[in-house]
Amino acid sequence: METRIENAAPEPCATPSKAETVLQAASRVFLTHGFSASTTDMIQREANVSKSTLYAHYPNKEALFTAVIEARCALLAVQLDDIPVAPGNLRQTLRALGRAYLEAIVAPEGLALFRVVVAESPRFPQLSRSFYRVGPSRVTARASEHLARAAAAGEVDVTSIGVEGAAQVFTGLIRGEPHLHYLMHPDARPSEEQVERWVEQAVTTFLLAFGRAGKG
Amino acid sequence: METRIENAAPEPCATPSKAETVLQAASRVFLTHGFSASTTDMIQREANVSKSTLYAHYPNKEALFTAVIEARCALLAVQLDDIPVAPGNLRQTLRALGRAYLEAIVAPEGLALFRVVVAESPRFPQLSRSFYRVGPSRVTARASEHLARAAAAGEVDVTSIGVEGAAQVFTGLIRGEPHLHYLMHPDARPSEEQVERWVEQAVTTFLLAFGRAGKG
DNA sequence: GTCTATATGAAGATAGAC
DNA sequence: GTCTATCTTCATATAGAC
Numbered sequence: 006m007e008t009r010i011e012n013a014a015p016e017p018c019a020t021p022s023k024a025e026t027v028l029q030a031a032s033r034v035f036l037t038h039g040f041s042a043s044t045t046d047m048i049q050r051e052a053n054v055s056k057s058t059l060y061a062h063y064p065n066k067e068a069l070f071t072a073v074i075e076a077r078c079a080l081l082a083v084q085l086d087d088i089p090v091a092p093g094n095l096r097q098t099l100r101a102l103g104r105a106y107l108e109a110i111v112a113p114e115g116l117a118l119f120r121v122v123v124a125e126s127p128r129f130p131q132l133s134r135s136f137y138r139v140g141p142s143r144v145t146a147r148a149s150e151h152l153a154r155a156a157a158a159g160e161v162d163v164t165s166i167g168v169e170g171a172a173q174v175f176t177g178l179i180r181g182e183p184h185l186h187y188l189m190h191p192d193a194r195p196s197e198e199q200v201e202r203w204v205e206q207a208v209t210t211f212l213l214a215f216g217r218a219g220k221g
Numbered sequence: 222m223e224t225r226i227e228n229a230a231p232e233p234c235a236t237p238s239k240a241e242t243v244l245q246a247a248s249r250v251f252l253t254h255g256f257s258a259s260t261t262d263m264i265q266r267e268a269n270v271s272k273s274t275l276y277a278h279y280p281n282k283e284a285l286f287t288a289v290i291e292a293r294c295a296l297l298a299v300q301l302d303d304i305p306v307a308p309g310n311l312r313q314t315l316r317a318l319g320r321a322y323l324e325a326i327v328a329p330e331g332l333a334l335f336r337v338v339v340a341e342s343p344r345f346p347q348l349s350r351s352f353y354r355v356g357p358s359r360v361t362a363r364a365s366e367h368l369a370r371a372a373a374a375g376e377v378d379v380t381s382i383g384v385e386g387a388a389q390v391f392t393g394l395i396r397g398e399p400h401l402h403y404l405m406h407p408d409a410r411p412s413e414e415q416v417e418r419w420v421e422q423a424v425t426t427f428l429l430a431f432g433r434a435g436k437g
Numbered sequence: 438g439t440c441t442a443t444a445t446g447a448a449g450a451t452a453g454a455c
Numbered sequence: 456g457t458c459t460a461t462c463t464t465c466a467t468a469t470a471g472a473c
């Protein structure tokens with residue numbers, strides 16, 4: 006007799022439950038077409054599941070959408086927390102942090118998530134707040150920590166706008182032109198080198214503004 | 222006998238044509254609900270017009286949407302071209318340019334337009350490219366001119382990233398945190414002073430990075 | 438050009454068998 | 456829990472009178 010453990014691990018599953026299957030399918034559909042243009046039929050078909058299976062696990066389209074976005078936000082949170090940052094040189098730290106952040110937001114999935122969250126922000130304000138907390142806020146917070154240490158060590162001088170302000174400026178500089186560019190040019194894709202160059206530009210600018218001589 | 226000139230001025234009209242009425246109504250509806258969630262019924266009702274009037278002037282929903290976004294982009298272009306910039310002091314120039322840009326993009330209509338353009342960018346790539354050209358590109362171009370002059374006068378040193386790069390950094394710094402923040406917090410509204418502070422922060426940071434001493 | 442009325446299809450959600 | 460079949464509502468778009 007074959008022992009088959011089903012629904013053992015709800016998160017990452019070898020034999021995913023139907024609920025998980027539906028969620029994954031819904032994720033693809035919603036991130037591709039947005040909330041309103043997505044239909045439960047499309048999701049159902051994408052998941053190879055019947056209509057009532059879908060409705061057995063999620064009461065309605067809104068709830069499914071909410072579940073999808075929250076799951077994506079959780080993934081994003083993990084992704085951003087896991088950025089390895091070798092401590093020591095501030096420039097290196099900012100490079101690593103900035104690069105990981107930029108890669109995350111200009112990646113197709115990152116852009117798709119941003120698109121749908123921004124679009125539905127008036128209808129699902131709580132989702133966009135969630136997204137903001139786990140995304141930009143998290144990166145800014147991490148930058149803030151490193152900047153505070155660097156300021157204490159005399160590597161930077163952020164007295165003009167404060168540590169928090171400088172951290173916000175940093176994440177803003179990283180998003181800068183590229184994020185907007187790829188939002189508006191959905192067919193274009195950034196090369197590795199291009200991302201690298203943007204990060205360099207942002208870090209350089211930041212350190213020109215706040216770095217102290219010799220530490221660049 | 223009353224002489225009534227109808228359809229004389231297609232753009233801004235005291236007695237707007239039906240086509241104009243429909244366009245205005247569609248503009249409100251699309252910017253509020255996005256493309257897919259908007260229905261021709263809503264537009265029809267908003268315009269106090271019948272269904273066939275709508276279809277007499279626009280072949281279908283897509284064409285109406287395209288017309289709406291293009292009209293908005295044209296308005297935006299005018300708005301950004303009309304920013305008065307007193308030449309002379311670079312800091313003043315950047316303040317004026319930055320402030321007008323930031324006000325435009327965090328205003329409710331600015332956010333609404335951005336939302337819908339970003340959301341529909343995969344489906345209407347030509348519209349998002351249009352938006353990019355008349356919006357961010359235009360501001361960057363204007364900043365570029367002023368920066369080139371300032372560089373020639375020795376007010377700034379942009380050798381590290383070039384005039385174009387510096388201009389992009391500037392518009393990025395202006396968008397920075399606030400644009401993202403208000404995209405993600407649709408109920409919040411910026412105060413005049415808040416906008417002022419953000420502009421100051423951006424300009425200060427920019428001049429710290431590229432300004433030459435004494436000129437700040 | 439403009440209206441009322443309607444054709445036609447598809448959406449979200451449910452019923453009932455297994 | 457899962458499927459097939461269906462109900463109801465509402466969407467886009469059109470027909471035909473004025």
